[in-house]
Amino acid sequence: MNRVQHHPILAEPPHRKLVSFSFDGMTVQGYEGEPVASSLVALGIHTFSFHHKDGAPQGLFCANGQCSQCTMLIDGIPRKSCMTPLEEGMDVRTLKGLPALPAQDEPLVQAERRSIRTDILVIGGGPAGLAAAAELGKLGFQVLVADDKSKPGGKLVLQTHKFFGSEKDCYAGVRGIDIAGILENNAKRYPSVKILPNAPVVAIFKDRKAGIFLNYESYLLVDFTALLVAAGAREKALHFQGCDLPGVIGAGAFQTLVNRDMVRAFKRILIVGSGNVGLIAAYHALQAGIEVAGIVEVAGRINGYQVHADKIRRMGVPIYLNTTIVRAEGTDRVERAIVASVDERYQPMAGTYRTYEVDAVLIATGLASCNEFLQQARSYGIMAVAAGDAGEIAEASSAMFGGRIAAHRLAEMLGKRTSVNPEWEETRQVLASRPGDSYERSPIVPSKEWRPVFFCSEEIPCNPCATACPAGAIHLRPLRGNIMDLPYFDGSRCTGCGSCVAICPGLAITLVRRVTDDQAEVVLPWEFSADFEPDRVFELVDQSGKYLVSATVHAKRRVASRSTWLLTFRVPVDIASRIAGVRVQAEDATRWLEQEDTACIDLDTPLCRCERITLGEIVEFIKANKIRDINQLKTLRVGMGACGGKTCTQLIMKAFKLAGVDPSEVEPATQRPLFMEMPMSAIVNEGMHKLGGKEAGSRGAP
């Protein structure tokens, strides 16, 4: 099975029970309670259905319960395999065409309505939602946090890397997975805060009620006074030839598979997009033992933090700027990806096409706010505020402050005498800042005393090295007067303890000291398995990943509080302070083949994945009917599929532009409930009745 073994950061989840289930009649195994989709991917199965319209293969895409591409027949009923926990004896089948409705004709038993009352409904238990809930709890409100996952924390639970920001404000240097637990406990301290897991909100209604598809099997109406939308963001899709093949997935979906379910989903991947999400996905892949052929970025500069990008390059992952994905190819799943350099109009240039042998293409081209609940609530005249990515796309650290601020704003709206701490908004803005200026650092000549060397030259909101240094020897140079400023060593008192090396989220600090006339020691952070042979030769590289020297490890020690290893190497003194990291991935993983230029035919690729409507069909329809209103595309069934337009809405302007329509003229789409499909039996809470082998409605309302 393709499972992540010996993850350097993540512990093997305890109490995982292997169970047997049936896939298309074969008996196979997976872990009880993990999503069926993850069990299948671990078995190397990537094709989950064949579309009813054209027989096209479909597979996991968002892994987040949003897109419905992973729908399969589970115990005779079409269900999203990414949201269905695996049970012993389940019958899982590839869905071929439209499903048949099972002839379960026994009369309806015991319909009932379930409802619950709360002051404030918080949609989403991620960093913003949990931080908001704690504040609201402190203010004495009754709060219900409805989260669609089995474990609160939002996307924090996928983040194995240490966070940027500051220790004081937002747990910088702590890994996302651990921050999730801290925030959950903070919120739970208040008895008036209730966190409801497995509780996706499917609708906001005019009569100030929200519908929750509780445990994905029953329907709970929440009668609330005000709404705090912290529903996070969804990944933007990208339209290119072959983008609909199984194996083209969101970077967040990939993180879910690898870091939450510990599935070694692929062997070698290509990442599209150099924002922090794409950069981090490369790091997560390497930790899980998955090769990364490269990151392509259509723009001329890295979109994420420079320290992130440098870290990834040092590990052996190339980042290609001015480069686009042209096509994904394969029979029933991705087998190859073709990329090309682009000209100033972002068009592929002749003679630059090349092919990568990869089995997945990760899309990391940005996030879009999940703000439909906010819009809906406001249009209904319901009191509502947004926090975190649902309001503005930014780092989780900023979302925590956004959550607190939103909580107090809402409290004020509800007539509570309170005020937002003015420092919070300032901190939130700093944490949400885009990178600032870059500065060159002067070369360091190692002396006999330990000292840190910083490979951090771009202003980002981050300072844990300064606060972690027990000697107080690291300071931010006060240019801006906040944590955007770069850290510097004040020239004395370094004991070589390694606190700064171990805490730095960018892995951008080393320690050096001269040990002989021509030898120096350098201490490097290491977040991979330290279970290597003593004579293993490592390739040591400079800040941007250029090879400098090979060496064996002289000493290693683990900083348990940061689950980071510190490796000490003995190297020539003249290059010691230029050594920034250790190459992780062999160059062979990044090889590519030259490819003849081919025409780009994305017009024939579906833009609406659910209904499989191609870009070309949409463009023709817009022209023929003089469409200036997205809602009219519903005639073609665009946006009418299972995802409810969540995927194609991000892409649809491409069609309008190609049809010669100015996007500013286009009337936006109307959003209507439900935001997630729900079976009729769940809507009426049909009694404890055996339905398709699954106990439905067996768990009561909280």
Added chain:
Amino acid sequence: MKHYDVVIIGAGSVGVPLAWQLAEQGSRVVILEQEASWGRGQNRAAIGGIRATHSDPAKIRICLESIEIFKSLESKYGFDIEWRQGGYMYVAYDEKMKQQFLSLLEIQKKAGLNIDWIEPERVVELAPGIRADKLVGGTYSPGDGYASPLMAATAFHKLAMDAGVEFRFGVRVDSIKKEGTNIVSITAGDEEYTADLFVNAAGAEAADLAHLAGFELPVFPDCHEAGVTEPVQRFMEPLIVDILPDADSGNYYFYQANTGQIVFCITPRPQIWGRDKDSTSTFLPLCVRRMMELYPRLRNIRVRRTWRGMYPMTPDGLPIIGYPEAARNFLQVVGMCGQGFMMGPGLGRILTQTIYAGGNFDKPAGSTEFGFLFDELSITRSFEHAELLK
């Protein structure tokens, strides 16, 4: 100032087919519409049922015409509108209901409808899995069917565009200028339009428009919610209507669209008057419970989306068609009571014939045979006799 033969207010289920038919006959037509595009009012809120199975002869006649036009959209004009002649089936679970249907059958058959009583076995055959206990039978009219309102609206819009109809979207009628009992011009979106004939096809806004023109229309919108599921393999054929009321609701109806989705709607009780189109929490649990009581197999189908639209109601449930005393060149095609989608095309054809046969205030049907229709649906009728089968 722009002059047209006909100015139509409302690019919905009534206005667009009428504009198309008129333009086909050579009229210069403009449609003024406050929404951003065609069919954005109640047209697209329709669930798609198309029946001639009414109890009023005028409506039967109009809808028989409509069905011909819907069919011709595919056969003659090449538009896919997902039309399916699956029929309508009204089900009966007690003897009283059966007698009520049987008495209606006489009127319906007399009006030329292809409709008959069917026994429980046939009901189950047409809708496998429907509740069979206490089922006494139903009426079945195989000539009726259903189509996609979105696709039909776009088809009519395209036909109208190609026939030369001009559309003005995003404009509201600001004022109506009259001389005596005739409208001289209508101003909308900073443009003044003159015409020989003006048409009120403003749906739920019809009464407001009439008020601007100096007379009152008894058209009051009420709200209905509808929903659609995921598509599944075909398992039922007719659109099913259960007219039996219960504590919170009147009738409800649903069908399986040509593409496999179940589309459903319920009549709330008491009626919800007004123009609020925002979804409420009461609709789904109510309508789904009633559907599952009738058709338990639906338990496993997933509801995809809901929406809310308005029925522009008249006191007796019948539309208002005609030229009012107070504005004699202002044809009213209003008060469709939730059936604009199924009546619009037929009305468009019939009214075009009457207009081209000299129809006007004095003789609305002109030289055509449709005098009975103007009589029955007249604005000056008593509105006392509610339609038996709504």
